[in-house]
Amino acid sequence: MKLYDSIGPNPHVVRMALAEKGITLPTVTIDIRAGANRSGDYITKVPAGGTPALELDDGRCISEITVIAEYLEEIAPLPPIIGTTPEERAETRKWVRIIDLGYAETMANGFRATQGRPMFEPRFPVMSQSGGEELKVLAAKKLLWLDGHMNARGVGDFVCGSRFTLADILLFCFMEFGAQVGQPLPAGTAWLPEWRARVAARPSAAA
Numbered sequence: 001m002k003l004y005d006s007i008g009p010n011p012h013v014v015r016m017a018l019a020e021k022g023i024t025l026p027t028v029t030i031d032i033r034a035g036a037n038r039s040g041d042y043i044t045k046v047p048a049g050g051t052p053a054l055e056l057d058d059g060r061c062i063s064e065i066t067v068i069a070e071y072l073e074e075i076a077p078l079p080p081i082i083g084t085t086p087e088e089r090a091e092t093r094k095w096v097r098i099i100d101l102g103y104a105e106t107m108a109n110g111f112r113a114t115q116g117r118p119m120f121e122p123r124f125p126v127m128s129q130s131g132g133e134e135l136k137v138l139a140a141k142k143l144l145w146l147d148g149h150m151n152a153r154g155v156g157d158f159v160c161g162s163r164f165t166l167a168d169i170l171l172f173c174f175m176e177f178g179a180q181v182g183q184p185l186p187a188g189t190a191w192l193p194e195w196r197a198r199v200a201a202r203p204s205a206a207a
Protein backbone atom coordinates (compact mmCIF):
# COMPACT_ATOMS: atom_id res chain seq x y z
CA MET A 1 0.00 0.00 0.00
CA LYS A 2 1.02 3.60 -0.57
CA LEU A 3 -0.30 6.85 0.91
CA TYR A 4 -0.80 9.97 -1.19
CA ASP A 5 -0.31 12.69 1.39
CA SER A 6 -0.40 16.50 1.48
CA ILE A 7 -0.77 19.48 3.75
CA GLY A 8 -4.19 20.04 5.32
CA PRO A 9 -6.52 18.45 7.86
CA ASN A 10 -7.78 15.54 5.75
CA PRO A 11 -4.38 13.85 5.31
CA HIS A 12 -3.65 14.58 8.97
CA VAL A 13 -6.67 12.44 9.94
CA VAL A 14 -5.34 9.46 7.99
CA ARG A 15 -1.75 9.88 9.21
CA MET A 16 -3.04 9.99 12.78
CA ALA A 17 -5.20 6.89 12.25
CA LEU A 18 -2.20 5.05 10.77
CA ALA A 19 -0.01 6.12 13.70
CA GLU A 20 -2.61 4.91 16.24
CA LYS A 21 -2.57 1.55 14.52
CA GLY A 22 1.21 1.46 14.25
CA ILE A 23 1.13 1.20 10.46
CA THR A 24 3.94 2.80 8.44
CA LEU A 25 3.44 3.23 4.70
CA PRO A 26 5.51 4.54 1.83
CA THR A 27 4.27 8.04 1.14
CA VAL A 28 4.07 10.26 -1.93
CA THR A 29 3.58 13.96 -1.20
CA ILE A 30 1.15 15.71 -3.52
CA ASP A 31 1.66 19.46 -3.91
CA ILE A 32 -1.95 20.65 -3.62
CA ARG A 33 -0.89 24.32 -3.60
CA ALA A 34 0.45 23.77 -7.12
CA GLY A 35 -2.71 21.85 -8.08
CA ALA A 36 -0.91 18.52 -8.60
CA ASN A 37 -4.01 16.75 -7.25
CA ARG A 38 -6.18 18.23 -9.98
CA SER A 39 -4.23 17.04 -13.00
CA GLY A 40 -2.27 14.18 -14.50
CA ASP A 41 -1.96 10.82 -12.89
CA TYR A 42 -3.57 11.77 -9.57
CA ILE A 43 -6.93 12.90 -10.96
CA THR A 44 -7.11 9.66 -12.95
CA LYS A 45 -6.57 7.63 -9.80
CA VAL A 46 -8.75 9.85 -7.56
CA PRO A 47 -11.54 11.42 -9.65
CA ALA A 48 -12.72 13.78 -6.88
CA GLY A 49 -9.16 15.11 -6.66
CA GLY A 50 -8.92 15.46 -2.88
CA THR A 51 -6.02 14.25 -0.80
CA PRO A 52 -5.24 11.89 0.85
CA ALA A 53 -5.68 8.58 -0.97
CA LEU A 54 -4.54 5.07 -0.25
CA GLU A 55 -3.25 3.07 -3.21
CA LEU A 56 -3.52 -0.68 -2.80
CA ASP A 57 -0.92 -3.10 -4.11
CA ASP A 58 -3.19 -3.96 -7.05
CA GLY A 59 -3.39 -0.27 -8.08
CA ARG A 60 -6.87 0.46 -6.78
CA CYS A 61 -7.19 3.74 -4.89
CA ILE A 62 -9.31 4.40 -1.83
CA SER A 63 -10.16 8.03 -1.12
CA GLU A 64 -12.32 9.90 1.43
CA ILE A 65 -10.82 9.95 4.89
CA THR A 66 -13.57 8.23 6.84
CA VAL A 67 -13.67 5.46 4.24
CA ILE A 68 -9.89 5.05 4.47
CA ALA A 69 -10.19 4.86 8.27
CA GLU A 70 -12.90 2.19 7.98
CA TYR A 71 -10.66 0.22 5.60
CA LEU A 72 -7.71 0.46 8.00
CA GLU A 73 -9.91 -0.78 10.84
CA GLU A 74 -10.92 -3.80 8.74
CA ILE A 75 -7.39 -4.79 7.75
CA ALA A 76 -5.87 -3.93 11.15
CA PRO A 77 -8.61 -4.11 13.79
CA LEU A 78 -6.32 -3.50 16.77
CA PRO A 79 -6.13 -1.12 18.45
CA PRO A 80 -9.68 -0.20 17.49
CA ILE A 81 -10.44 3.38 16.46
CA ILE A 82 -14.01 2.60 15.40
CA GLY A 83 -15.08 -0.17 17.74
CA THR A 84 -15.15 -3.85 18.55
CA THR A 85 -18.91 -4.35 18.83
CA PRO A 86 -21.82 -3.22 16.63
CA GLU A 87 -22.86 -0.80 19.39
CA GLU A 88 -19.39 0.75 19.72
CA ARG A 89 -19.07 1.08 15.96
CA ALA A 90 -22.50 2.71 15.73
CA GLU A 91 -21.61 5.20 18.45
CA THR A 92 -18.33 6.13 16.76
CA ARG A 93 -19.97 6.47 13.34
CA LYS A 94 -22.71 8.63 14.82
CA TRP A 95 -20.18 11.11 16.24
CA VAL A 96 -18.02 10.98 13.12
CA ARG A 97 -21.03 11.96 11.05
CA ILE A 98 -22.07 14.75 13.43
CA ILE A 99 -18.52 16.15 13.53
CA ASP A 100 -17.91 15.71 9.81
CA LEU A 101 -21.15 17.26 8.53
CA GLY A 102 -21.73 19.70 11.37
CA TYR A 103 -18.25 21.00 12.03
CA ALA A 104 -15.47 19.82 9.68
CA GLU A 105 -17.28 20.49 6.39
CA THR A 106 -18.68 23.78 7.69
CA MET A 107 -15.31 25.01 8.93
CA ALA A 108 -13.53 23.88 5.75
CA ASN A 109 -16.10 25.48 3.43
CA GLY A 110 -15.86 28.67 5.49
CA PHE A 111 -12.10 28.61 4.95
CA ARG A 112 -12.39 27.90 1.22
CA ALA A 113 -14.69 30.89 0.74
CA THR A 114 -12.55 33.34 2.76
CA GLN A 115 -8.83 32.95 3.59
CA GLY A 116 -8.54 29.98 1.22
CA ARG A 117 -10.39 31.69 -1.62
CA PRO A 118 -7.35 32.50 -3.82
CA MET A 119 -6.37 28.82 -3.81
CA PHE A 120 -9.81 27.25 -4.19
CA GLU A 121 -11.79 29.61 -6.42
CA PRO A 122 -9.94 28.58 -9.60
CA ARG A 123 -10.48 24.88 -8.80
CA PHE A 124 -14.17 24.52 -8.04
CA PRO A 125 -17.21 26.64 -7.12
CA VAL A 126 -16.92 28.22 -3.69
CA MET A 127 -19.50 30.10 -1.69
CA SER A 128 -19.54 33.90 -1.56
CA GLN A 129 -17.20 35.66 0.86
CA SER A 130 -20.13 36.66 3.11
CA GLY A 131 -21.51 33.10 3.00
CA GLY A 132 -18.07 31.88 4.06
CA GLU A 133 -18.08 34.26 7.02
CA GLU A 134 -21.48 32.86 8.04
CA LEU A 135 -20.16 29.30 7.80
CA LYS A 136 -17.34 30.23 10.17
CA VAL A 137 -19.90 31.45 12.70
CA LEU A 138 -21.89 28.23 12.29
CA ALA A 139 -18.74 26.11 12.76
CA ALA A 140 -17.94 27.97 16.00
CA LYS A 141 -21.52 27.44 17.18
CA LYS A 142 -21.23 23.72 16.48
CA LEU A 143 -18.11 23.56 18.66
CA LEU A 144 -19.95 25.39 21.44
CA TRP A 145 -22.84 22.93 21.14
CA LEU A 146 -20.47 19.95 21.22
CA ASP A 147 -18.66 21.41 24.21
CA GLY A 148 -21.91 21.94 26.08
CA HIS A 149 -23.04 18.41 25.35
CA MET A 150 -19.77 16.81 26.45
CA ASN A 151 -19.58 18.99 29.54
CA ALA A 152 -23.14 18.14 30.58
CA ARG A 153 -22.51 14.44 30.00
CA GLY A 154 -19.91 14.70 32.73
CA VAL A 155 -18.06 11.43 32.14
CA GLY A 156 -15.44 10.40 29.70
CA ASP A 157 -12.19 11.80 28.43
CA PHE A 158 -13.12 11.41 24.77
CA VAL A 159 -16.01 12.01 22.39
CA CYS A 160 -17.18 8.40 22.82
CA GLY A 161 -16.59 8.41 26.59
CA SER A 162 -13.65 6.27 27.64
CA ARG A 163 -12.83 5.15 24.07
CA PHE A 164 -10.39 7.15 21.93
CA THR A 165 -11.82 6.90 18.41
CA LEU A 166 -11.90 8.24 14.89
CA ALA A 167 -14.35 10.88 16.17
CA ASP A 168 -11.56 12.36 18.33
CA ILE A 169 -9.06 12.16 15.47
CA LEU A 170 -11.42 13.93 13.07
CA LEU A 171 -12.36 16.65 15.53
CA PHE A 172 -8.75 17.21 16.62
CA CYS A 173 -7.26 17.49 13.13
CA PHE A 174 -9.92 19.92 11.92
CA MET A 175 -9.78 22.02 15.09
CA GLU A 176 -5.99 22.26 14.76
CA PHE A 177 -6.34 23.35 11.16
CA GLY A 178 -9.13 25.80 12.02
CA ALA A 179 -6.91 27.41 14.64
CA GLN A 180 -4.25 28.00 11.96
CA VAL A 181 -6.63 29.67 9.51
CA GLY A 182 -8.48 32.14 11.70
CA GLN A 183 -11.07 29.81 13.23
CA PRO A 184 -9.78 29.23 16.78
CA LEU A 185 -11.71 27.51 19.54
CA PRO A 186 -14.47 29.95 20.50
CA ALA A 187 -14.42 31.60 23.92
CA GLY A 188 -16.62 30.01 26.55
CA THR A 189 -15.74 26.35 26.07
CA ALA A 190 -15.06 24.15 29.09
CA TRP A 191 -14.59 20.53 27.96
CA LEU A 192 -12.88 21.00 24.60
CA PRO A 193 -9.67 22.69 25.85
CA GLU A 194 -8.88 19.81 28.22
CA TRP A 195 -9.91 17.24 25.63
CA ARG A 196 -7.65 18.96 23.10
CA ALA A 197 -4.68 18.79 25.49
CA ARG A 198 -5.34 15.07 26.07
CA VAL A 199 -5.42 14.32 22.34
CA ALA A 200 -2.45 16.59 21.54
CA ALA A 201 -0.38 14.62 24.08
CA ARG A 202 -0.81 11.39 22.09
CA PRO A 203 2.24 10.62 19.93
CA SER A 204 -0.07 10.13 16.92
CA ALA A 205 -1.12 13.79 17.04
CA ALA A 206 2.24 14.80 15.56
CA ALA A 207 1.89 12.43 12.61
Ligand SMILES: N[C@@H](CCC(=O)N[C@@H](CS)C(=O)NCC(=O)O)C(=O)O
Binds near residue numbers: 009037052
Ligand atom coordinates in the same frame (compact mmCIF):
# COMPACT_ATOMS: atom_id res chain seq x y z
N1 LIG B 1 -13.90 14.66 1.34
C1 LIG B 1 -12.49 14.51 1.10
C2 LIG B 1 -11.82 15.86 1.27
C3 LIG B 1 -10.39 15.87 0.73
C4 LIG B 1 -9.80 17.29 0.67
O1 LIG B 1 -10.52 18.28 0.46
N2 LIG B 1 -8.48 17.35 0.87
C5 LIG B 1 -7.80 18.61 0.79
C6 LIG B 1 -6.55 18.60 1.69
S1 LIG B 1 -7.00 18.84 3.36
C7 LIG B 1 -7.32 18.85 -0.63
O2 LIG B 1 -6.83 17.96 -1.27
N3 LIG B 1 -7.47 20.11 -1.08
C8 LIG B 1 -7.00 20.55 -2.37
C9 LIG B 1 -8.06 20.46 -3.45
O3 LIG B 1 -9.18 19.97 -3.18
O4 LIG B 1 -7.75 20.86 -4.57
C10 LIG B 1 -11.93 13.42 2.03
O5 LIG B 1 -12.67 12.93 2.91
O6 LIG B 1 -10.78 12.97 1.85
